[in-house]
Amino acid sequence: MSKPIQRYTARERSNHWIVAIAFVLAGLSGLALFHPAFFFLTNLFGGGPWTRILHPFIGVVMFLFFMAMAARFWRLNHFTAADRQWMARIGDVIRNRDRGLPEIGKYNAGQKYLFWTMVVSIPLLLLSGIVVWQPWFAPYFPIWLLRIAVVVHALAAWIMILGIIVHVYAAIWVKGSVRAMTRGTVSEAWAKHHHRAWYREMTGK
Amino acid sequence: MQVTRRQFFKICAAGVGSSSLVALGFAPGEALAEVRAFKLARTTETRNTCPYCSVGCGLLIYSLGDKAKNAPGEIMHIEGDPDHPVNRGTLCPKGAGLLDFVHSPGRLKQPEYRAPGSKEWTPISWDDAFTRIAKLMKDDRDKNFIAKNDKGETVNRWVSTGMLAASASSNETGYLTQKIARSLGMLAFDNQARV
């Protein structure tokens, strides 16, 4: 058995999971207030008023830690020529036909898209969230702005949740990925297969 | 954390199941729709007349309780008397706010006395107040009563003490006050009609 390769440090993993937990909580509480079908989720938070009280604070936690994470991974998420080739073959990727895919670095184009989606939607969520945040900030904004904000908030949240569904699924789908965020390491084979450029960088092979 | 195929299947099934169930309307805790309880249900209704202007609007005063001995009624709501031919249940902002006049923090609750030169009130009993006032009045009347004027005409007047009578007190109070004032020979005696 080959030596595992360190993909995320303990700090990075902690950061990710704080954002992830905050996302789950914000998402569930947000959904609870979004559609009556999900209102039962308020019970997870101690009822409607508590859900309303907690949601924005969770959101702020998510925002702050996401910003830290984004700063950490910013440079790694610039698109390259290999990403474009990879994207051109996304159909093969989905169908698990990975042979001949370009060598890519630590993140593939899908992961980068997710990153930038988050970079756009999380600040949008924060800004629109502040505008409608009762009782602290909402009274200071005009109603027309509140109306824009609720729509922006809902759209941004939707896009973000969609992205995260893809992200979670991808982690489940691509075997060997989850341990990168739990234990911090991936197998050599995994790295070689999915992120060969990064693998070379890490191992010098 | 390694999720096996079997585990994932379970999670998805549960998620799909629960979300579809709630979407069909199995939201927990059916919301109630009850209005605020009607607060006059067993109150006592008393007919009265607005004490402000002279339209003389009829009032219905609602007080808590049924006048049982052990529970003195407390006025908790006042609205217009719909039977009254003039106001027909309506009240102006003053009449509509009478509850807060009845319960005003400015209501006086005990007799008070302010000594000459003093900066404050001190409580005084009713009996002491009446006795002291009567003494002051008698002293002044005895000293300054004019039985005859310079021409020797009988005039029987006392003008060194005066009185202003209420304009919202009842006829019964007004009548009694008039009777007392004139029996004392008072002339410096007016009511709000003057201003």
Added chain:
Amino acid sequence: MTNHWVDIKNTDLVLIMGGNAAEAHPCGFKWVTEAKAHRKARLIVVDPRFTRSAAVSDYYAPIRAGTDIAFLGGVINYLLSNDKIHHEYVKTYTDFSFLVKDEFAFNDGLYSGYNPEKRSYDKSTWGYQVGADGYVVTDPTLQNPRCVYQMMKAHYARYTPDVVSSICGTPKEAFLKVCEMIAGTATPNKTMTIMYALGWTQHSQGSQNIRTGAMVQLLLGNIGVAGGGMNALRGHSNIQGLTDLGLLSNLLPGYMSLPNDAEQDYKAYVEKRASKPLRPGQLSYWQNYNKFFVSNMKAWWGDAATAENNWCYDWLPKLDKGYDLLQVFENMNQGKVNGYICQGFNPLASAPCKVKVSGSLAKLKYLVIIDPLATETSEFWQNHGEYNDVDPAKIQTEVFRLPSTCFAEEDGSLVSSSRVLQWHWKAAEPPGDAKGDQEIMAGIFLRLRDLYKKGGGAFPDPILNLTWKHRQPESPSPEELAREFSGKALKDVTDPKDPAKVLVKAGEQLNGFAELRDDGSTSCGCWIFSGAWSEKGNLMARRDNSDPYGIGQTLNWAFAWPANRRVLYNRASCDPSGKPYDPTRKLIAWDAASGKWGGADIPDFKPDSPPEDGMNPFIMNPEGVARFFAVGLMAEGPFPEHYEPMESPLANNPMHPKNEMARANPAARVFKEDWASFGKPDQFPYVGTTYRLTEHFHFWTKHARLNAIIQPEQFVEIGEDLAKEKGIKDGDHVRVRSKRGFIVAVAVVTKRVRTLDVEGRKVHTVGMPIHWGFMGLTKNGYITNTLTPFVGDANTQTPEFKAFLVNIEKV
């Protein structure tokens, strides 16, 4: 009110002038909206401000404060010169044809008999010509230049639309539009009601303002008819009742008057008041004066009042002069008053010129406050910062503050502006140790009586003999007192036409004042209230609101004085033959079959006097008719004349520019020292006027949180032009100053107060609501009466709160 609140719905035109009914009497004003909705009535508002009444009016005309007589004089001129009068009515029911004494004259603003030193008139020339038969001489052709019609026409011919517009600042076309609308009600089938209040009374010529209005109504035949009348909208819930009961310095109950020093002879006192008819066949109801008087004395002094001692006539105090509020504060200021009792009255806030009132109170030895609320007066000695900056250590007045009950905590009756006595019932116990007013008055009186009983003293007889037959002497009950003023028979009262017939048995309650006697067999504490509590019970507590005629005459609702009559002078609603002028609004009519007057109201008339007997409708007047010529009854003259307010922006009276004596009311009493307290337009160029707001009641509701919420802080209103001139914006704090002091308040800049063109120049008005003070839940404020002048109407001495001079500056 000659008519009553609900009756307003029967009108075709409402003139609100000298009042602001929507603001001050909203629930009564409802009947204006009813008249508008159901009779297509129009509403005219004439006021210095565009008021809440104006907000729902059909026509608004601005006017300079204090120029109402000029305006109404112009209306009279318009009606006479355009012949828009109710001919039969004025000819038959008024003194139109009466001839005036030849000596009577009017020269450049002054009537004959003026004494400039005394500022009063010798009124001996102000009368009708009386013939040898003792009756007034008349000229039914109305041609004689000395007849009232001709004299009045000549008097008001000077009030041309141009003159009116120039004095009042009312645009000429607005004035003419109002005249035209008013003139439309001269026909028998149209009527107008006039609603007025303190906007007419609180002037140095207040009584004459009202008289001029009444003259307009008489010309139009609008007095005594449904939907007509002169309707004084009284300010307080029982100000009418207290006036009816004579709680004014010169009155006895039921508008009887106290004797003056010269009236040493009881018979002469009565004869002067029990006027004989001045025209043949007239009722002159005051001829019954002695019945009312004797019954009153019997009510007060019971068995002690006998024919031998003239029913205790000498026990009544006699007047050497008026002792109105202003005179009493003047006396107090001169150190002539030692004690003062304020029962539910707040003179520090309500009386003019706060500095004088406050200084006067400080000269008292003792002050007794009886009130449900902590009033400003009760703390006149207390330092409340800028709002009442006094030094308590220097004020040697002993002050008692006795908590009394409020309406909700007592039984009793109040008289509304409609003259209806309405009973109310106690709903709760008073707070803390508060006591009812009757108990408080009894508490003081009984101790006084004991002191006199034990130790004697100055003239104790009226005190010791005052009737006090109460089951609980220390707490006379409202029922007992109501029965006492309503009256009872002391001996059997018999029918004068048939002495065998007993009308009321001894000990029984009387049915009305017709049963009063002058032989001591009846007792009645207030003759006009007689019958309010008869053997049928407490009529004031009646609650049948049925209105069988559909014109709002709910005769079985409570009890109206006199005799449950709802519209005064209602005989004048019928023509001389006894048929209603307007059958659609029939109040009464002569029913030949039964030989009686009857209908929707109690006839204000001898009920069985047939029309052909020629008795006229105004039965309280010895003439039997209404007077345009006031004979000697008004202080400043028989015909109202325009005078400037005591403080006016004009240097002279435009009607009499050369006569300084006729600038302001020549008969208005001014105390010597107060002349110096009047401001001049060079220092105080703007017209100040004070008024009430609908959100508050005087100085009471600032203690009620709900009312404090809806109008929390003192403000003054100024027009946009003045605001621009002075650089004042909405919400700025301004200082308003008169010669007598200043107030600081928030500025409300509004289109509703407009600049007027008066005598070729611009006149600005500063409007000041009165409701603030240093007690209560609203933001503390200055007492507005800091600014007002210490001068009153020449007849009533009601202070001139409505027109004075101020200056204004941004703070």
Added chain:
Amino acid sequence: MALQSLDIKARSATTTPSPNVRIEGAGPVAKLIDISKCIGCKACQVACMEWNDLRDEVGTNVGVYDNPRDLTDQSWTVMRFSEVEVEQGRLEWLIRKDGCMHCADPGCLKACPSPGAIVQYSNGIVDFHEENCIGCGYCITGCPFNIPRISKKDNKAYKCTLCSDRVGVGLEPACVKTCPTGAIVFGSKVDMIHHAEGRITDLKERGYSNAALYDPKGVGGTHVMYVLQHGDKPELYANLPKDPNISPLVSLWKGVTKPLMSLGLGLAVFAGFFHYVTAGPKEVEEEEKTD
């Protein structure tokens, strides 16, 4: 009048129909405010506070008659004073009683996320049930008239209930009863429209040729209506909206997006699931070999 009917027509955040089988009796109710009769006395404000046991702050005067300055959790109705000269030289003091309009298509109810916090009765009253209110303020975004206010005391939304407690026992709302001039009347909506027609005829006869009833269709009509002297210019009355409707943004947000987005999220999960069971996991062969 079927004033007592407090059967439920709609509830906020409730996807199934409310009990709806009863007929509506004499039909929905309405409060009609005749601005041409209103003297701005604020009796309605006081009666409202008194009946509902509310006491707003004792504020300050800022140079106008409007007090309290605006609707609050304690002031469910306020008078708004406007001095206008519609014709040159003819001043009018238009005074509008502001408060909840009880829309037939209530934007607040549409926006509210909390089941049963906002209820519309079959008589037309739109009532807030504060015990279910979570204080999110969405009702504010939904309301075309800027009515609901979140209390600083308890973070719950408050507004006029049309005195549902009084109407529920057959009485008129407190403001209606107290109105001294009869500017506010209450009854079945049909009667109120009839009454308004009479008022409009009267106003036209008095020269207000544009007098009209304000019962805006954009919100399905309202159960609080105005008679306006200048029906063509509702904005004269302290900016009464000329053609109010629920903001398209709110309609979008609480309309199609709500189910579509939910569906979208559901589909994403399904898509993942079916991808997994069809395409299978992405496994690294080399690693399996080495295992």
